[in-house]
């Protein structure tokens with residue numbers, strides 16, 4: 001059923017290592033192009049193999065720099081690596097400057113790495129869904145490790161939660177302000193803390209602070225977040241960082257948490273797809289169907305409240321589904 | 325899936341080949357393109373032609389902008405164009421900015437560099453031209 005011969009052309013090209021086909025399909029995902037849906041679907045049976053590591057944290061802590069050293073470390077160990085680096089779009093122009101590539105170095109002929117920059121493009125939840133599909137493509141393309149860099153804030157964290165099997169939160173010494181960020185949610189998602197810039201003073205103190213926070217938080221589902229010090233500048237600590245990631249990956253397998261989390265994520269994804277479809281359909285009908293337009297008129301004139309209108313819309317939908 | 329639709333933002337790679345020490349000009353252009361709604365993949369300094377072409381392919385850009393001050397343009401730009409051809413990506417338009425003598429500019433245009441902006445060019449001109457090049461209208 002999954003023989004390469006039966007796949008759509010683009011899917012076959014991706015599965016056999018064609019980088020341009022991969023790049024174009026990723027653009028299709030970003031643009032919400034319906035033409036890529038059959039490609040993503042055809043490749044789905046080939047996914048679920050990659051180790052997907054999220055690196056998140058405040059701007060400027062050195063995520064891209066750590067990622068660069070980590071890629072070198074993984075390449076030395078012979079593992080192929082796909083990278084997705086997500087940066088925010090400007091709320092004003094919709095444009096963006098995606099600068100994570102600046103820190104990225106590799107041997108000119110090394111085809112074992114693929115690096116892609118992505119703009120968050122603003123739509124709520126959109127980036128999480130797009131990132132998930134892009135990671136899947138990299139997985140299907142055969143990359144053994146997929147690294148996802150995001151700036152730790154709001155909806156982008158969702159992308160990490162829904163995508164990465166191991167989540168690394170990157171911080172710097174002098175946690176001062178960062179502690180606020182931690183409380184705002186990064187702490188809950190961390191499987192590994194990476195205190196980068198440990199060449200600067202205060203790294204050991206930061207480790208102690210974090211260890212205290214971790215012990216207060218207790219072990220989450222049997223995993224207590226690891227703390228690792230790195231310096232991307234001095235290129236130290238990265239093997240230890242990867243060891244911590246692998247320890248977490250082993251834990252996922254040994255505890256059965258991997259399968260459980262996978263199911264939970266997929267359930268969220270399915271519900272998300274249904275929500276999108278029903279939402280689009282409902283919106284289209286509210287705009288076109290005369291009966292529903294009258295309903296909207298009554299909500300606008302405050303004769304009816306939105307909940308009552310939603311009940312009727314839902315009932316109408318169910319009625320039509322039965323008639324079909 | 326290939327051509328950017330009206331609603332899809334233009335993706336442009338901005339890079340500085342060669343050994344120039346600073347990239348202020350390139351950054352100013354990158355920001356102007358962002359403010360015009362484009363997604364700018366900023367690759368930074370000291371990019372080899374090989375790196376530039378690989379980045380352009382991986383990022384699936386609609387356009388490549390190269391900035392250079394060091395005088396090595398006659399060696400580096402033709403190499404980028406040649407590699408793009410070799411990678412079957414010659415359709416990606418390339419524009420250039422920097423200090424490039426008229427004589428060289430004429431030759432580079434003949435080789436396939438689509439637009440060349442001298443130091444005095446307004447950002448507006450650069451943005452407009454970039455957009456036209458990316459949409460295949462220039």
Ligand SMILES: Nc1nc2c(ncn2[C@@H]2O[C@H](COP(=O)(O)OP(=O)(O)O)[C@@H](O)[C@H]2O)c(=O)[nH]1
Nearest residue numbers: 059060061062063064065196197198231232233
């Ligand atoms: N001192 C020091 N500076 C670093 C280290 N890692 C990154 N930086 C610097 O921190 C700045 C931001 O790095 P970057 O990787 O772009 O951060 P990101 O925004 O988290 O991706 C750059 O100027 C880096 O050179 C480190 O380990 N030590």
Ligand SMILES: [Mg+2]
Nearest residue numbers: 063064100149
């Ligand atoms: Mg970064």
